[in-house]
Amino acid sequence: MKVYINGLGSVSCQEGTRNFKSSDLTRVSQGINQAQQPSYKELIPAGMLRxxxxxxxxxxxxxxxxxEEANIAVPDAVITGTGLGCLIDSEKFLSTMLENNESYLTPTSFIQSTHNTVGxxxxxxxxxxxxxxxYVNQNTSFESALLDGLLQVQAGELNNALIGGVDEIGDITMRFLQLTKKINTVDEIFPKGVNYGEGATFIVLDNKQTTQSYAELVDTAICNRVESVEDFIQSFLxxxxxxxxQIDVLVLGSNQTANDGAFYAQAQAICSSSALETFKEFSGEYHTASAFGLLNxxxxxxxxxxxxxxxxxxxxxxxxxxxxxxxxHSLTLLKKCGD
Amino acid sequence: MEDLKIELKGKIIEVLNLEDITVEDIQDNDPLFGDGLGLDSIDALELIVLMDKDYGIKLSDPKEGRSIFQSIETMATYIAANRTK
Structure with a gap:
């Protein structure tokens, strides 16, 4: 059974996230880049929002x-991926434990700190x-959710599924990552440092193609470590x-760091006739940033x-x-919807 | 007592993240739960921790909380009479 992507939604470092041309988007240029927050009041009651x-x-x-784009009120499933979950509340809860010698623990930040809170x-x-x-699988968290949804819709167990990737910036964790030179600072760009971001990207998978459909989701694959990117891609395709x-466009999650080069160069060499696109200069790096690339x-x-x-x-x-x-490593293959 | 009430209102707004509410918006005798500020059971736990942490008051009997947490007035009166810090 074919599976289609019929709806997209996103909150990211970009203000009108769904602007299509990259010329309309702002490049993330700092070490830490917060997502532009939309107004939530129309969507979430104030009592819950706080x-x-x-x-x-x-x-x-x-x-x-x-x-809304997919015209679905209640999906058959909600499947999310996150690398670090609700990090701000995790940090708050742990900091309170330390500051108060494990006393005076309040419930709210603990409740929010679990990874499945969003879903x-x-x-x-x-x-x-x-x-x-x-799914909490570091940088393949989103693809794990995507694979789960894809397989269940393909198998006919679900008619549709809401799939998403969410990660947020936590100040304490980011400071640690800057100390270890994994994230750039205001003053310094490290050889292996990235510009960090945050955001949420959701898609709706459906077993029916509609006039709203964006693409057919052909397949997705995950591999924690690969011996050869070439073999991984060849075998997947x-x-x-x-x-x-046959690949018209190759979308790479490149941060253009010293760590990235060799892997993405191999992918480019295999798909040498494909147009090349990148997205992390607009989303920043985070564990589920690849969902933003899929959206593009x-x-x-x-x-x-x-x-x-x-x-x-x-x-x-x-x-x-x-x-x-x-x-x-993850690969996702999309195909143009049939006429 | 007035200073304590103002302090308490500020702490409640901060701890419970009551967005769009200021100290001036909370009247001393407004009910904290239900129709007033609309707090719920999770907020009650936050208030119990606040009483312990900031004023050294341990509430062990849940029934006691019902009367103490009626309003800012009742909370301030109880804190003034029982605080250890």
Missing amino acids: RMAKGVKMGIYASHSAL GQIALKLQCMGYNFT SSQYIVPE ACEMLKYQQLFSTGESKPIEYILVYNQFDGKD
Whole structure:
């Protein structure tokens, strides 16, 4: 059974997140880049809003947009991925434990600090009693959720599924990562440092193609460590009877750091005839940033335009390749919807 | 006592993250739960921790909380009479 992406929603470092041309977007230029927060008051009652973690708010907003586009009120499943969950509340809870010698622990930050809070709160708001699962697999957290949803829709166990990736910036964790030179600072760009971001991206998978459909989700694959990127890509594509020459656009999750180069160069060498697109200069790096890349790929397929230049181009297949620090490799293959 | 009430209102707004509410918006005799500020059971736990941490008052009997947490007035009266810090 074919699976289609019928709705997209996102909160990111970009103000009008769904602007299509990269020329309309702002490049993330600092070590730490907060997501632009939309107004949540129209969507979430004030009484609930005051207790919600930032990731929960972003997730509810992005999922609402995606469901609205797909014209689905309540999905069959809510499947989320997150690298670090609701990090701000985790830090708050742990800091309170330290400061107060494990006394005076308050419930709110503890409740919010669990990784499945976002998926749970979305389901509560939608009154969705269906399958609800959260994957916490570092930089393949989103792809794990995507794979779960894809397999269940393909197998006919679900008609549709809301899939999302959410991560938020926590000050203490970011400071540690800056100390270890994994994230750039205001003063210094490190050889292996990245510009960090945050955000929520949700998509709706469905077994029916509609006029709203962005793309067909052909397949996705995850590999924690790869011996050869070439073999990983070749094997993935051949399982779908596709050759690299058929890939019209290659979307890379490159941070353009010393760690990235070799892996992405291998991918480029295999798909040498493909147009090349990158996205992390607009989203920043975070554990589920690849969902933002997938969103861009969906729009390219729907509008048959390259993201970077706006150039119109026949696009049949797009391959999204992401990895971080030489680990957590993922591939996602999208195809243009049939007429 | 007036200073304590103002301090208490500020702490409640901060701890419970009551967005868009200022100290001036909370009247001394407004109910904290239900129709007034609309606090709930999780907020009650936050208030119990606040009493312990900031004023050294341990509330062991939940029934006691019901009367203490009626309003800012009742909370301030109880804190003034029982505080250890």
